[in-house]
Amino acid sequence: MLRIKKLDIFVLKSFLLLFSGTFFICLFIFMMQFLWRYVDELVGKGLEINVLAQFFFYSGLTLIPLSLPLAILLAALMTFGNFGERYELLSMKAAGIPLLRIMRPVVLFCMFLGGMSFFFQNEIGPRAQKQLWTLLVSMKQKSPEVDIPEGVFYSDIDGYNIYVKHKDRETGMLKDVLIYNFSDGFENAHIIWAEEGKLELTADKQHLFLHLYNGEQFENLKSQSVISRNVPYRRESFKEKHTLIQFDSDFNMVDGSFLDQRSDIKNMREISQAIDSLEIHADSVGRAYFNDVINSTYKTPVLTKADSTKLEKLNVAYLNTDSIFNSMTSQEKSQTLSKTENRISSLASDWEMKSFMSKSTDGNIRSHRSDWHKKITLSLACIIFFFIGAPLGAIIRKGGLGMPVVISVLIFVVYYIIDSGATRIGKSGEMNVALGTWMSTLVLAPVGAFFTYKSNKDSVVFNIDTYAAFFRKVFGIRLSRHLFKKEVIIHTPEYRKDVEALEHISALCEDYMRMHRLKGLPNYIKLFMNNKPDDAIADISRQMEAVIEELSNSKDPILLNAMNNYPFLAVKAHKSPFGNRWLNLALGIVVPAGLLVYLHIWRFRLRLEKDLKNIIRTNGQVIQQIKDQHYYS
Template sequence: MLRIKKLDIFIVKSFLMLFIGTFFICLFIFMMQFLWRYVDELVGKGLEMSVMAQFFFYSALTLVPVSLPLAVLLASLITFGNFGERYELLAMKAAGISLLKIMRPLAFFVCGLVGVSFYFQNVVGPIAQAKLGTLILSMKQKSPELDIPEGVFYSEIKDYNLKVAKKDRKTGMLYDVLIYNMKDGFENAHIIYADSGRLEMTADKQHLWLHLYSGDLFENLKAQSMKSQNVPYRRESFREKHTLIEFDSDFNMADESIMSNQSSAKNMAMLQTSIDSMKVLGDSIGRQYYREVAEGNFRPSYGLSKEDTVKIERADIQEYNVDSLYAAASLTQKQKVISSAASRAENVSSDLSFKKYTMENNDYAIRKHKTEWHKKITISLSCLLFFFIGAPLGGIIRKGGLGMPVIVSVLVFIIYYIIDNTGYKMARDGKWVVWMGMWTSSAVLAPLGIFLTYKSNKDSVVLNADAYINWFKKIVGIRSVRHIFKKEVIIHDPDYARLTGDLEQLSAECKAYAAKKRLEKAPNYFKLWMASEDDNEVMAINEKLEALVEEMSNTKSATLIGALNNYPVISVSAHVRPFHIYWLNLAAGVIFPIGLFFYFRIWTFRVRLAKDMERIIKNNEQIQFIIQKINK
């Protein structure tokens, strides 16, 4: 029987509050990005608040499935980052609870979110997409609100270009009005100039009532002959002129049936039905086109009479010299033959281009429906994948708040978006198999989530910057420096009488080791890769040195403490073969560029080790002198 523990309730509560906040933040960000795409269809058209409310409501419904994965990623990162930063995660693990058990209640919760996301994708999304698409199309078709600017031509009135030098916003009067009426065509434009005027909307909002005062009208008159050099025009002066201009400013909702063929407005059952129908249609059209091509233009007897066809079928083309027949023809016959061949080739090319376009368009529609079918599943599963990425990352990073988690989540989401969008476009354009393109992002994220979950469960330092810094220092050869400080409480004082003899013995061992190994000379390239044992002598020297330093660090003498910091930190394995596995050393030696790199690296470390031996000997002498002063 499944028992809900208080710890599970605490974890779910901590995650749920953050998830609600991050979800609405992500939804707001995506809505702003979506609004920016359609800002031209919204601004300056006088849309009512009810229309704007519908636009934002339907756009929010369509963006819910996209916002859920990012919200899950960000909320899981912050939740487990807070647990790690407040040492709550450490306390849970110390109590014997593994990371997988800590994540278990949230995993069930996210599985529920996967179902919610799929419901929005398959049920709510298609309805919202159909209504949103119809609404956007209706907004695009709506005429803009009449707001004529000063000093520039205004072309939002159909068949009219209007320019005013100045306008009075209080009275609505327009001054120095210039109007181009191109209703009868550009060549027969009517030009009107008026000293002042006024534009008013009729009560039914279907027409503009134009009042002009003190102006002239210029109109071209059609010439009687096409060869006329001068085109007459008519000029009309007026004190007042009134005219009606068609201008539909009402918002008319388009029919929702226009969105019925869009793949985004269909659920999975409808998508599968449409795919099957388009496949049957494509097969039937393809067979019909094949018959037309096989029995039509490419038939040898195309365009000939029955008698000519029989003659051609019985004749052997090798018996005729086509070039000589063409050369013997008259100029008129040659021109007729060439024109006929060119016309036939153009007709065949046009016919094949049309057939190709029809088939490619049908295949494109099939692929788009298939990508939409897979997309409803992949986006839903991405919530679960992002959870198994965000939760382990939060446990590894152990940083809460909106700083590091936001940066990491944005980077992960950008990588996911690039991979997913690339796979979608490849699948849609037919360059990849549809299922492979649509599932590429999931195939990349799933191993990453498994890897991070495993590493976080094992308390790995996979994202610990200090571990990578230390590894880099080890590769380059940068070593740490001793930082020994005077202890406030000392339990056992150093045995200075014995330390003098131990230091002399250590110096003798360092001299013997340096003389035996000949560290400053270049090592033998071939023997270097054959060696399979560690350098036990330098290990013994290093252990003895560290033991002496540890004992002498209990001194009360500040001078001796300063001298201890002069001892080098010996790298006991940097001057020998690079790998512990024998065959890897042989492989590195055989691959000459790699072997040469390790060879010079080892040689450099041998020279440094020789200098360390000299430094230890010299420092031993200095410390012996300090001990003598302490004993006095």
């Protein structure tokens, strides 16, 4: 029986507090990004507050499934990062509680969120999506508020272009007004100029009332008779003129039935039914096109009875079209080529249209299938993102809004790029639709499993020092010694024994350099056939480190500074790469790789000789300093 313990309540409470905040933050960010896409088409139309409220409400509903995975990822990172930073996770593990047991209550909660996300996408999301798209289309079709700018032509009123040189913001009067009226057609254009004018909206919000003062009107006239040819336009001067312009500024909701063909406003059952209908339609259209090809388009022309009789009399078994064409006159050749060109052009246009219709139907089917799978993958993303965020938080042990936010954004960007790119390729037909939609899940699920495994095993996968040591080993980069004077010294060095040990180390280094020609190229065959370690260098390194450890208790700063010149000896880099003889032999046979390793080892041999000379020189400096300071008699 599943028992709820205080630990489960503590972990779940810590997660819920952060999740509630991150969810609304992520939802707000996605809503602002969605609004930014349509802000140019919505601003300046005088939309009422209830219309805007509906827009934000429906857009928020449609973006909830996308906000949940990112919110879970960020909350999991912050929760388990806080546990690690405050050593709470260490205390739980010290009590014998494994990481998976600590994560269990939050895993169950995320599974519940995944189920709710699926239900939301399948039941509530499609309805909200339809209402949102209907509202967007209605908002786009609404006429904008009349706000005529200065110095440019304003063309948002159908059939009119209005130019205003100056506007009085306090009184609303327009100065130096020029109006082009094309409402009756371009041939019956009306051009009005006025010194002053004022534009008002009627009470029913269906018309604009234009008041003009001190101006002239020009009107083009169609030529209806011979007399009218002498009167191409009509000119009128006025002191005051009032005009009504039809302008509907009310918000009218359009009928959303035209959106019924969209796949994102259907649940899974409706999508399956739509796919069946589309496939039946595509099959019927394909059969119709096939029958058209067989019966008419490419059917061999049938000769007339007179032509057949003529060919029988001439005893012609087949027709040589080239001979017939060459026997034609120039005019007949031109007519034949023209007819052929027209027929080919007609066939090309016909099949281009049929190809477009077939591709459109296939694309619609792929879009429906992709949205069917998307409802499942987006729900699974809630669980996958938790198994990425929680282990990462336990590994990096950083809470707050710093590192977790950066990592969450990077992971989500990778997820979004993979998901959107693969889905787009799948919808285009270049990839299987199901594979393209599931690509992000197939990529991130193993990543989450890997992080969970490493975190449960207390791996140092994100320990920077581990990677730094690895790259130092690969590229031969070594750390420098940093010996400082100790505040408290327990054991005073025995300088006489240390001097003897240093002299012995110098003798060992000289013997080694004399016996091994380190500057010369090593024997290629012996190098890859030998897998024995270099005990001599290992012994020199061990003795040198023991003396350095002993002399580090000295109070002499000059002596300590001299010992900082001792190198850290690499005891294996100048030998065979592997301890297994057969692996070395296999690497040596692969000439390109073996040659690179061979040159790399020769480089370390040269560095080893330089280090041995440095040790001999430093030993001399240290021995001389000890003798000069009379540390022993």
